[in-house]
Amino acid sequence: MKVEHASKRIIEGYARGGTDLAADEVWAVEAHLEACRTCRDRLSAAVGAEVPAVTSLVDTVWSGLEPHLAVTHTMSRGRRWSARLSRWMTPTMVPWLAMVVGATVLALLFDLVGSGADEVSLVLLLAPVLPVLGVAASWSRGVDPAYELTASAPRAGLYLVLRRTASVLGVVVPALSVGGWMTGVMVAQWLLPCLAFTATTLALGGVIGVTRAAVLLAAVWAAVIVAPTLATSRTTFALQTGGLPMSMWGLLLALGIGVVIARRGAYSVLGAHR
Template sequence: MTGEHASTRTIESYARGGTDLVADEVWAVEAHLEVCRVCRDRLSAAVGAGVPAVAALVDTVWSGLEPRLAVTATMPRGRHRSARLSRWLTPTMVPWSAMVVGVVLLALLLDLAGTGSGEVSLVLLFAPVLPVLGVAACWSRGLDPAYELTASVPRAGLHLVLRRTASVLGVVVPALLVGGWVTGVMVAQWLLPCLALTAATLALGGAVGVTRAAVVLTAVWAAAVVAPTLATSRTVFALQTDALPVWGLVLTLAIGVVTARRGAYSVLVAHR
């Protein structure tokens, strides 16, 4: 990209199929073309001059579609909103988010009833992994009916993964804030591990897939933290305030890995 428009080399390469462009460049070009009429006209000219077979195919398809589009009703405003909403969540995220909030409420009720795990709040015990479950649900082949379509386009990389992760945190964190406030748990004590595990899920997800990473980290948390805590009724180191610097380091490293490997999220296999 040069200045406000794509370079001639980039436009011509994209017109030929973009095989010599990296995924980030393809994503940037497509995002720019959506809002720049000048570059769309340049792309049209490049296709006509450099790839006449494609131009002929487009003209053939357009000649068949144009009469139908002329008599087709425009999309209702509500569907426009639904299309924008799909950038942030999938239909299956709604029940999953409700389930996660339900777990928070159940843990809160058990804490208030005094049936928790001794000196450890159940809200504190489960808070760090609840967003991880939501992240797994928001990018799962089995839970998103439009998964293949969404994951195969260039703009379905890290940008979309972060949007959906933010939507999960936007639901879970307020519920945990209420639960932590009622039970008297310090915010940093659950929020930092929560963010660290979520970032670690994305970091590991760039290599093995977001869903698999979430399953692995949840299993590790259950074995290393939940099981010992329930067995001994004592606060393990991971839940103590002394562990906060460690969680901060994990969060920083995970963000660094996600940033360094941001191109990995543009590959379909990275989301499995």
């Protein structure tokens, strides 16, 4: 398979600080440099030619670090496991995910002890917004003490957003699956709204920030769907199993994914952490 390397313009522009490159070009070349030694060598040569002061500084720093780096330390098994886990989620996400799973369990218990077949399923009502809480925690500068380092990492954009979103869904969806099975709620009835809400949160998050998008959508859901449903004790039209509601959720999911792809460069800036 032929490997596509970064162009000379991008390599030289990145060596000069990347000020004349677009944000997506900087993100792409940094991600490419992680795995391409050829381009790293080209970048090293470009730095020496374009900005020799940087080469001199690196040599000075390296001469001071080299004696310390010669002594290797073995990482413990626990730290290795923590390092792998950090690729998918931050430590602050764990209590948030535990809270989300706890809310699912409570909703399930209320459903199981509810009286009568006409009771509205709380699992069904909460399913669309539960993943949104975890997504907000996974990409929020308020709960991630290393958000500045995260935002400046080569893969800090859409790649990391999707990874952390997948980790949230990987915890929440199985919990909702068990809850839906025990309460007799159809999978499509809660899964489509769940995925559509998550995609919409990411799509809107590229404009106003993921955390703000999550709070806004959760508030709208509570006001428009949850409150009227609980007041009337009738399942809202949006959560019924008919073809039109399911088609609407499917369309919203497709639109959300399309916007995320179209605005993928928006997630590599600090504004997405708001």
